[in-house]
Amino acid sequence: MRFEILIFRLKHMPITQSAKKALRGSKRKRVYNIRRKDAVSDILKKIKKLVAEKKVVEAKAMLPSAYQAIDKAAKIGYIKKNNASRKKSRISALIKKAS
Numbered sequence: 001m002r003f004e005i006l007i008f009r010l011k012h013m014p015i016t017q018s019a020k021k022a023l024r025g026s027k028r029k030r031v032y033n034i035r036r037k038d039a040v041s042d043i044l045k046k047i048k049k050l051v052a053e054k055k056v057v058e059a060k061a062m063l064p065s066a067y068q069a070i071d072k073a074a075k076i077g078y079i080k081k082n083n084a085s086r087k088k089s090r091i092s093a094l095i096k097k098a099s
Contacts, residue, residue, distance in 0.1 A: 036073040
């Protein structure tokens with residue numbers, strides 16, 4: 001298994017200088033994307049858990065922070081604008097339905 005991964009990495013290493021720079025940039029962007037993904041998914045999970053526990057007031061209080069995380073993810077391009085709008089709409093509908 002490890003040997004196959006090693007072969008894969010050796011086969012797909014960048015050769016040109018520009019490809020090496022692009023690889024470094026994509027590694028940096030990957031960190032930011034993971035950070036945004038975790039922020040969005042964590043806050044949505046917390047809100048859904050609160051709604052399931054019938055703690056609607058606390059869920060409503062967390063709604064602005066959820067909007068903020070979703071908007072930041074859309075701003076850096078992790079998700080598209082309509083995807084962000086859909087997520088915000090669905091989470092607010094979930095809270096409204098529970099109350």
